[in-house]
Amino acid sequence: MHTVIESLQQFLQYTGFANMTWQHVIMIAIGVAFITVAIKKDWEPLLLVPIGFGMIIGNIPFTEGLQIGIYEQGSVMNILYQGVQKGWYPPLIFLGIGAMTDFSSLISQPRLLLIGAAAQIGIFGAYVVALHLGFTPAESGAIGIIGGADGPTAIFLSSKLAPHLMGAIAVSAYSYMALVPVIQRPIMLLMTTRKERLIRMKTPRPVSQKEKIIFPIVGFILTALIVPSGMPLLGMLFFGNLLKESGVTKRLAETARGPLIDVVTILIGVTVGCSTQADVFLTTTSVKIFALGLMSFIIATICGVGFAKIMNLFCKEGNKINPLIGNAGVSAVPDAARVSQNVGREFDPSNHLLMHAMAPNVAGVIGSAVAAGILLSFLG
């Protein structure tokens, strides 16, 4: 009888209940909140549901040594986490993004590329502030990239520059991407006049198949020659687009934008969520990262909208840009473009800005990958 009680006591010591701390409870609550928001509000459900559930998995306390934790070498979760840690998943996600994105709007209005460039200033604004808050340059670069509003890019860069902050950076990036409508709308309204919001942009010209095929090849060669360190992301993005547009690799394009990106999204979401173990995640550093990430997003939006207004000073009447599409320069495809469309329609229900906003939106993807490449070459 005594042995049975002893065994039971020993077993109880191994249970999660016995090892649970208040930090674990908080992280599990955050995970549940992510899932709730994703289901109830439909905010980035494809990302927030896996991340939220991953948070719950990662914060079930256990006794170390059983090779089950994400940070225990050789465990299943650790093997899956290698894709995040070594940066394999982000280029695969970019392949899928390239294969599902239509760049026609950008090809027909290349001037809108510049809005995508301006929105990247948010990354470097946060970089400077992070430096002054005591982060190292490498950590600051990894934190700043949150302003690129691109989850895979944030994971790619933080895995190289600051792996110890990756959980907080990734969760912050994906959270703010989900909150794009909430963060950007007031800034857009604050920065534009009613007259500007009513600007109707010229219908983009139709783009030929030949142009669509040339786009990824020229785009990759030029950007990779300027920033070779951004090659894994840029290469896969443009390659995915070539698969889509070539017209002869439909099966490959369908795999890239379908099953492949779905599998990688599940793995990246769960493992990133899992990596937010209370002891690593629940620190004042994470709070600072969240604050800096928000600041980065705000600066990026201000710069995007502001630059569209500056461009208007040089545009002829009839060729003006509606500055409401400036927010889309922060990437976050296609949510940021949808925000432009929705805010635009609030003031003129017949003014559809989505097509135009997609141009700075995809330019933002290219711009954030270029920015990540630059930071990597300076600090990596």
Next chain:
Amino acid sequence: MNTFMLLQVSENVVRKSAEMAARDPHGVIITVVSVAVVFTALVVLYFAYTFVGKAVNGKFDWKSLACRFKRKAAKGAPSEEEAAAIALALDQELNGETYAAIGLALHQYLNDTVHDNESYIITIKRK
């Protein structure tokens, strides 16, 4: 396995980061350079796509490009005095008016003044 061992930053990153902290403590240099590079990359793409768009759709004015090259080439053409000297030399050597005409024609051709420049504006006057 220690959690933090798996989350270690590579030595290269630590070294470069320390160098950058010493060289650019306020982050101004890296910011200015990076923003300039991002803009350069996207401006290059802007020009490339503008050119490709025009070229593919047959809207690129190849003639004007050729004209520009021609004008550049014409800059290396002999001056008026030189052309006159050539004509004179030819005249002295062969003593023919034909050669003076050739010299003048050459001069005019190289300075692109052979043909009239039309305004291409057609106006119809009502009677």
